[in-house]
Amino acid sequence: HPRLDFRVPFVNVTYSKYLGDAVLRYTVISYPPPRFTWTFLGNGSESRDLPNSAKQFDYGQQSELRFTRLDMSDFGSYRVTADNTINEPATAIIWLLIRGTPDKPFNFHPTNVQEKQLSLRWQAGYNGGYTQTFIVEISLDNITWTNVSQISAGHRDGWFTTVIEDLIPGSEYYFRLYAYNINGRGDLADVQLAIRTLRETTCAPLLDVSASAGVGVGASVGVGVGGIVLGLIGAIIAFTIRRNLNGSKSTCLRSKRRTDDELHSYSNIEMNPQTVKPIYEDLNKGNTEQRVYDKISPL
Missing domain, CATH: 2.60.40.10 (Immunoglobulins)
Structure with missing residues (x-):
């Protein structure tokens, strides 16, 4: 045959x-x-x-x-x-x-976008019969472009990846891609990307309120049974705040916002003598302190 x-x-x-x-x-x-x-x-x-x-x-x-x-x-x-x-x-x-300039790359898309870096992936087109090199350009205004990555592909085809670093968190960038060989530059990839990096998430230093919550309220009302009870209330507030502040980093902004609200409520109690004085006077009448204690003790 x-x-x-x-x-x-x-x-x-x-x-x-x-x-x-x-x-x-x-x-x-x-x-x-x-x-x-x-x-x-x-x-x-x-x-x-x-x-x-x-x-x-x-x-x-x-x-x-x-x-x-x-x-x-x-x-x-x-x-x-x-x-x-x-x-x-x-x-x-x-x-x-x-034999000519390379075909345009295709399937151009972003991956792993973070605050200060991101990755770009694409597939190679026909290299025009010669070794080809990929160029990734970046722009802030979609008008002025700068070469930000260059990858020599040789005769290889398939998928390629590049990592773009030193970006500004929460900023928008434009990216475009093309290939060239000894015959010249090929056409741009069909897709031009507009990508916004993630915003940076950080927590401000947190206030240690364990001492001020316990002592501040007691100092405002003096000593005695009423002072003891309000001191206990302050300790409860401090415990609640401390527990909220110990949340995970992924919820740091939410925890901080909740903590700010609690500290604001605590400031109103400590700094408003018109609120504190009636409470203190009522606590010295009869067995009021026992009733208050009964209400707050089951935690």
């Missing part, structure tokens, strides 16, 4: 340029000599008619597909089949690729 003739170099990728010429060649060992059939697949797997720029020439056990003045639509993959009607045919796929 027909099979590839390894004595003749088999080239499965051929490069040319727009309006240039090219030759695809396939040589087999077969008896009787086979019949060759070429079909155009483009960038998929569906057979199409050969382009007008292509002409087929057969020489016994070798076939050539010759192109003159290649159009952009002529580039892609071609399937050749050698069939001698006796056994299974031999088949090969040969690519005709353009």
